Amino acid sequence: MDGKALRLARLIKPSCKKTCIVPIDHGVTLGPITGLGDYRKLIGQIISGGADGIVLHKGILTRLCKDEIFLDGNYILHLSASTKFNNDSHCKVLVGSVEEAVQLGAEAVSIHVNLGDTDESSMLKDFGKVSESCVRWGMPLLAMVYAKRNQRKPGDIAHTARLAEELGADIVKVECPETMEEISELVKNVQIPVLIAGGENMNNPEKLLNMVNNSILAGAAGVAIGRNIFEYNNPGLLIKLISMIIHEGKGLDECIEILKEDCKYSN
Template sequence: MTGKEVRLNRLFKHSERMIIVPLDHGVSVGPIQGLEDIPKLVKQVNKGRADAVVVQKGLVPQIKDYLGGDGCELIVHLSASTALSPNSNRKELVATVEQAIRLGATAVSIHVNLGNSHESEMLRDFGKVSNRCDQWGIPLLAMMYVRDGSNNNEFDWVKLKHAARVAEELGADIIKVNYTGNVESFSEVVNAVKLPVVIAGGPKTSSVKDLLIMINEAIRAGAKGTSIGRNIFQSPDPEKLVRVIRQILDSKMTNEGIKELARTL
């Protein structure tokens, strides 16, 4: 077993499906509601049995007591842009694989926006990062979005199928994409690659029920887990919500069963 395989197994520490909680939003949109106390939040999602958290490098010292062993695995995010920029969809590398290793990361992640005018630079960075990940045996989570100016295209299964394939062919180990809206079309995305696919949470949903149904449908389509941020960290009880998501990931449930489960939150 290679070092990368060992680390990938750590990311599936609770079951065959993973819960990743991205907490890198402070760079892109600032210290929004839910991100006021990152250590407390990591402690909560860890108790809920999340597998990993995604943070920028500067936050790692704050959460070190809740990482590894019985704690969450650490994924260091290498990409950044801010909502203050005239082109916030242009992601730049702000950390290296080597820095992530020194911080104790189990994996690293990058963000790529396809269809953007700076797509070529982001793909170039993807290639460089994946090469370094192979050199050091570090898994790479590729967050793949279609950001060509059309909101509808962000959830278009044909385009997301292409995005997933780009990630696979450029050396990702786990692929994160938006959910397409139904089991049939998302199955097309999942089946386009041989790698684990996890779903993004997107903007905060209008109800917990909608979020849980989305997760359940994605699992039925073949997804290997979730990478959901604000719908978790802006929840009134992140620990309890993560526990419920874990239950959905590890059980076969109908949408009617999901609705009953949502009433407990």
């Protein structure tokens, strides 16, 4: 195994070829939203819950490198950024490098590309540069690719996954298709692991677990869920239940019962 394969094996369990990743990079785009204030506590909960990887920016990772309690985590350095203050917040620019990820001990890097944005060309150009550096440094690349249309057309999500593979991504994160059949179809058309995004907060953990279960049954390699986890009042438990579905094949009904028991005692 080369360096990239070794790093990937820490993120995607070889035994089941599945993963649960938690992005917490939202502070750059949205500020200190619910759940992100005490990120040290949050990351501890994410690790104890059994997440396979955590997506974050370099400032946070730099601080974590000095804290022994976070040695059990696998970190993915996010290289893209934009803020809610920009009239075109869908335009992502690079704010980090693969070299920095190597220096900080990250297991992978991630980038965000919005197809259909007026700056699509510059984002694709950055994708190419990052992909080249990842090959040179043996660093896995997670591409978060979305199709930004007023009216999403059939096949748009499948296009985003295929583009990610064509440009050198090792893992792709896509929007959640509307049906299991769509998930199954897009997975068939790429040879890299496909992760389903959690999207905006559903404020419904049962619905979230159902989405995770359906995604895995349809052939996805896992999920990358941020706000639906860190804005929940017990992130560690929610990650544990998601991990049970993904890695242990636990039934949805069993996981929902555990969730209900927790809600009963916490209220």
